[in-house]
Amino acid sequence: MMPTKTRPADAPRASGAPMPGRPGPLHPPVTRERVTLWITLAALVPLTLASANHIEFDLRSLGGGFTDVANLLARMLPPEVSEPPRILELLLETLMMALLGTVLATVISIPLAFLAAANTTPHPVVHRAARMVITMCRAIPDLVFAVLFVRALGIGVLPGILALGLHSVGMMAKLFADAIEASEAGPREAVRATGAGRLGELVMGVLPQVIPAWLGTFIYRIDINLRTSVVLGFVGAGGIGFALQDSLRGLMYESAMGIVLIILLVIAAMEILSIALRRTLLNPTDSGPAPRAIDADSAIRPPWTRDRRVRAIAGAALFASVAYSLGHLRINPLAPLASFGELAGVFGKLLPPSIEGVEDLLLIAVVETLAIGLVATVIGAVLAVPVGILAASNISPSRPLYAAARAVVLVVRAIPELILAVVFVAAIGLGPMAGAMALAVGTVGFLGKLVADSIEEIPLGPLEAVRAVGGGWWDTLLNAAIPQALPQLVGHLMYMLDVNIRTSTVLGIVGAGGIGFLLMESVRTLNFDVAGTIILIIFAIVFIIERLSAWIRKHVA
Structure with missing residues (x-):
C-alpha cells in the first residue's frame, strides 16, 4: 500500500484552504476586483x-x-369620453401598433442575435458590429425614431410601427443573443455529428433551447410597446396618444382624463393577460398521454399535449392578428422599402454631426x-x-x-x-x-x-x-x-x-x-x-x- 503523504505542521496552506476541524470560509476572499467594486x-x-x-x-x-x-x-373631473367611436378606433390602432412593432422587431432581432452571440457569430468583427447596432437601436429614443419616420413618411401609424420596431431591437436582440450564449453546446455538437450544415446546426441545435426565453421576451416587449405607443401619438405617429395630445392642447381636461383612464385600464388588462400567457406558454402543466409503445412515427412527432395545443393555438392567433392588423391599418409591408430614398434622406441628415448653436x-x-x-x-x-x-x-x-x-x-x-x-x-x-x-x-x-x-x-x-x-x-x-x-x-x-x-x-x-x-x-x-x-x-x-x-x-x- 502506498504511504500517505503528510504536510509538515509549519508548511503553508493553499490559499483559501480550511483549517483542520473547522468549516471552510463562508465568504469569498477579498480580491482587488471586489475592493474596486465596493x-x-x-x-x-x-x-x-x-x-x-x-x-x-x-x-x-x-x-x-x-x-x-x-x-x-379637479379640472379633469368628472372624466368624459367625447366621440367614443373615434377613441375606440384609435385605441385599436394603438394595440395593433404595439403588436406589429414587436413582430417587426422580432423578425430583425433573430438574425441579428445569431450574429451578436459569441458562440454563433461567424467572426469577432461581425460580433462587435452586431452588438454596436443593437446598442445604437437602444440608444436612439423611440420618440426620436418616430419624429424622423414622420418626417420621411408623413403622419400615420406606419412611422409609429417602424419606430417601435427599431427601438425594440435594442432590447430584444440583446436578450435573444444572451439566450443563445447561455444555450448548451451538446445539442449543437450532436447535430453537427450527423453531418448537418451550419444552418441546420442553428435551427435544430440552438433554436429549441432558446425559444422559451424568446417567447417570454416577445410577450414582455408587447407590454412595453403598448405603453410606448401611447407616447408616439404626441408626434403624429398614430394611436390614442394623438387624441390625448389634442385634449391637452385644447385644455379639454375632462376628455383628457377619460382617455387616460381608458389607457390605464387597457394597459392593466394587457399586463394581466401577459402574465397569464407567460404562465401558459412557458410553464408546462402536463406530460401528455400515458406512455405507449414507441414506433418510428411517434418517435419523430411529439404527442399533442395540452401545452402543445395551447402554444399552437397561440401561434395561430398571433399570425391571424398580424394579418388582420395589416389589413385593417391598410399597411403594405413593402412600403418602407418603396420609401427607402425618403428614409435615407432624413436619416442621412443626422450626419455629419454638429454642435453649432448649442x-x-x-x-x-x-x-x-x-x-x-x-x-x-x-x-x-x-x-x-x-x-x-x-x-x-x-x-x-x-x-x-x-x-x-x-x-x-x-x-x-x-x-x-x-x-x-x-x-x-x-x-x-x-x-x-x-x-x-x-x-x-x-x-x-x-x-x-x-x-x-x-x-x-x-x-x-x-x-x-x-x-x-x-x-x-x-x-x-x-x-x-x-x-x-x-x-x-x-x-x-x-x-x-x-x-x-x-x-x-x-x-x-x-x-x-x-x-x-x-x-x-x-x-x-x-x-x-x-x-x-x-x-x-x-x-x-x-x-x-x-x-x-x-x-x-x-x-x-
Whole structure:
C-alpha cells in the first residue's frame, strides 16, 4: 500500500484552504476586483447627493405643488369620453401598433442575435458590429425614431410601427443573443455529428433551447410597446396618444382624463393577460398521454399535449392578428422599402454631426440628463426594492401584502412616464426635478417587477434551510434570498439607470429637463446634424453603462 503523504505542521496552506476541524470560509476572499467594486458602489452615495444638488432637487417643493395638482385633477373631473367611436378606433390602432412593432422587431432581432452571440457569430468583427447596432437601436429614443419616420413618411401609424420596431431591437436582440450564449453546446455538437450544415446546426441545435426565453421576451416587449405607443401619438405617429395630445392642447381636461383612464385600464388588462400567457406558454402543466409503445412515427412527432395545443393555438392567433392588423391599418409591408430614398434622406441628415448653436448648452444638458437618471434610479430603487420583495411569492410574509405589492407594481407600470411628467410639471413647474420624480415613480413599477421576478426565480433550498433552523422572515430574507438574488438585483439597477437616462431624453418634450429638450428642438427646427450629435452622445452613455453593468455583474457574486 502506498504511504500517505503528510504536510509538515509549519508548511503553508493553499490559499483559501480550511483549517483542520473547522468549516471552510463562508465568504469569498477579498480580491482587488471586489475592493474596486465596493469602492465604486460606495461612491454612488456622494455622487447621487451631488446630482440631486445639481438639479436643485428638493422634496419640500412637492408640498406646495400638491395644491396645483389638486386643482388640475379637479379640472379633469368628472372624466368624459367625447366621440367614443373615434377613441375606440384609435385605441385599436394603438394595440395593433404595439403588436406589429414587436413582430417587426422580432423578425430583425433573430438574425441579428445569431450574429451578436459569441458562440454563433461567424467572426469577432461581425460580433462587435452586431452588438454596436443593437446598442445604437437602444440608444436612439423611440420618440426620436418616430419624429424622423414622420418626417420621411408623413403622419400615420406606419412611422409609429417602424419606430417601435427599431427601438425594440435594442432590447430584444440583446436578450435573444444572451439566450443563445447561455444555450448548451451538446445539442449543437450532436447535430453537427450527423453531418448537418451550419444552418441546420442553428435551427435544430440552438433554436429549441432558446425559444422559451424568446417567447417570454416577445410577450414582455408587447407590454412595453403598448405603453410606448401611447407616447408616439404626441408626434403624429398614430394611436390614442394623438387624441390625448389634442385634449391637452385644447385644455379639454375632462376628455383628457377619460382617455387616460381608458389607457390605464387597457394597459392593466394587457399586463394581466401577459402574465397569464407567460404562465401558459412557458410553464408546462402536463406530460401528455400515458406512455405507449414507441414506433418510428411517434418517435419523430411529439404527442399533442395540452401545452402543445395551447402554444399552437397561440401561434395561430398571433399570425391571424398580424394579418388582420395589416389589413385593417391598410399597411403594405413593402412600403418602407418603396420609401427607402425618403428614409435615407432624413436619416442621412443626422450626419455629419454638429454642435453649432448649442455649444454653451450641450455639456450642461448632458450633465443634467445624467443627474436626472441617477437621482431617479436611486430614489426609485429605494422604493422599488421593498415593494419587489413583498411582491415575490416565495418570500412575501403574507398573501394580502403580496397582492397589495403586486397591485402597486401593476398600477404604476400602467402609467406612461410622459403622463407622470405632465403631472409633476403641473405640480412643481418646468425643470429637471419634475423629470426625476416622474422617472422615480416609473422605476417603482418597472424595477419592482424585476426584483420580484428575480427573487421568485432563486432556488428554494437555502430559504428552506434557514427556516428549518428556526430563522424568521428577516433571517430568511437577509441570509438566503438577498445573497442569491444580489447579482441580478445589481444588474437590474444598472439597467434601470440605462433606461432612465434614455427615457429622460423623451421627457424633455413636456419641459421636464435634460438633453431631451435640445434633442426635440433640434429635430423640430430641422437641425438634424445637431440631433445626430446628441444621439451619438446618448449612444456613448448607454454603451459605457452597459459595459459597467457587465463588469459589476461579473464581480458582485
